[in-house]
Amino acid sequence: MKLNELLQTPDEIVDFFKGLIFSKDDKQSLFDGSTKEMVSVDMLKEKNILLFISSLNISSDDISTLIPIYIGIRKKDKFKIVWIPIVEQWTNYLRMQFEMLRSDMPWYIMQYFSPVAGIKFIKEEWHFDNEPIVVELNSQGDVKNKDALDLIREVGMDALVASRGRGWYIPETAFSNARGPHENDVCTFYCGGNDTKWIQQFCKKFNVVAEDPLIAEAEHIFIKLHFVGKDTKQRRIDEDIQELLRPFKKERRWAMFMNGFNEVINKDGATIVAFLERFEQWKGNVRRRGIETCFKLVPCHQHQRQ
Numbered sequence: 001m002k003l004n005e006l007l008q009t010p011d012e013i014v015d016f017f018k019g020l021i022f023s024k025d026d027k028q029s030l031f032d033g034s035t036k037e038m039v040s041v042d043m044l045k046e047k048n049i050l051l052f053i054s055s056l057n058i059s060s061d062d063i064s065t066l067i068p069i070y071i072g073i074r075k076k077d078k079f080k081i082v083w084i085p086i087v088e089q090w091t092n093y094l095r096m097q098f099e100m101l102r103s104d105m106p107w108y109i110m111q112y113f114s115p116v117a118g119i120k121f122i123k124e125e126w127h128f129d130n131e132p133i134v135v136e137l138n139s140q141g142d143v144k145n146k147d148a149l150d151l152i153r154e155v156g157m158d159a160l161v162a163s164r165g166r167g168w169y170i171p172e173t174a175f176s177n178a179r180g181p182h183e184n185d186v187c188t189f190y191c192g193g194n195d196t197k198w199i200q201q202f203c204k205k206f207n208v209v210a211e212d213p214l215i216a217e218a219e220h221i222f223i224k225l226h227f228v229g230k231d232t233k234q235r236r237i238d239e240d241i242q243e244l245l246r247p248f249k250k251e252r253r254w255a256m257f258m259n260g261f262n263e264v265i266n267k268d269g270a271t272i273v274a275f276l277e278r279f280e281q282w283k284g285n286v287r288r289r290g291i292e293t294c295f296k297l298v299p300c301h302q303h304q305r306q
Helices: 004-009 013-020 060-073 092-102 120-123 150-153 158-162 196-211 239-250 268-279 279-289 293-295
Strands: 029-032 037-040 048-054 081-084 132-137 142-147 185-193 221-227 253-257 264-266
Touching: 013 048, 029 081, 029 158, 048 060, 060 081, 060 132, 060 150, 060 196, 060 221, 081 092, 092 268, 132 150, 185 196, 185 239, 196 221, 196 253, 196 279, 239 253, 264 293, 268 279, 279 293
Parallel strands: 048 081, 185 221
Antiparallel strands: 029 037, 048 132, 132 142, 185 253, 253 264
8 A cells, every 4th residue: 555545544543653654664663751661653553642743943832732631641541642753864963952852751752763754744734844733643543633732732631622522532630620610619720831840740740639539529629720831822811810920931830829719829839839749638628628728728838829
């Protein structure tokens, strides 16, 4: 089967991926950013995939945009992210640059220093022109979205929740336990910066809290997280909150915690991280007292409303 025919009418995601990337006789493997080991491409079998395609000229913000998605899907074995770096001709310097970028990515990475077999297809069919794109594929290798990156930047995890009818399904409890009208105990966390490892850790700590049954199954507690990058479209964040977030844009790492009345409870990242880390200390009181009150009661923090 000719390459273009295979890519247009795939039967399975692994066949599609192999045809897109590798020449026939090349070793077909991926670098796992979470274990730092090489793994077989067959790990993608029956998975839904987000292909993160870019040149090496990407920022930490581009990487950070996908970290909340990765954290949200990491326990869902049917979903994977793969970075495909597009380089016309590799040099020793470009390999060093690739390794530096790779070190910030916890997902799968195409570590392949030969020409990408389907580069013409990527450019012509997916309109890749060196700016980062995210292509969404289902487990059959069917393209569901030729560029999901703008939607991910705009709504974060909701980008995948919103596309459940097109093959993806990520439970809203991954980064939000809101199941109805926002009432009673409503809490919104914001985070950002250019320290991708810190953002990744923040998202993990938040997810531990959001997924705990004491919070996830509580009818009166609603908690969510927004990652805000420099390219994030703020359609879902009102102007008052945008104004509050503006001073953080040049910070390396930052976080803010607000209640349901859009009142800032705290905007010190270290304090908020420490609060999330101490979840075991306050989780027993959360249904009776609420997250905001628990935040004020946890010792060793600066709780004054900013």
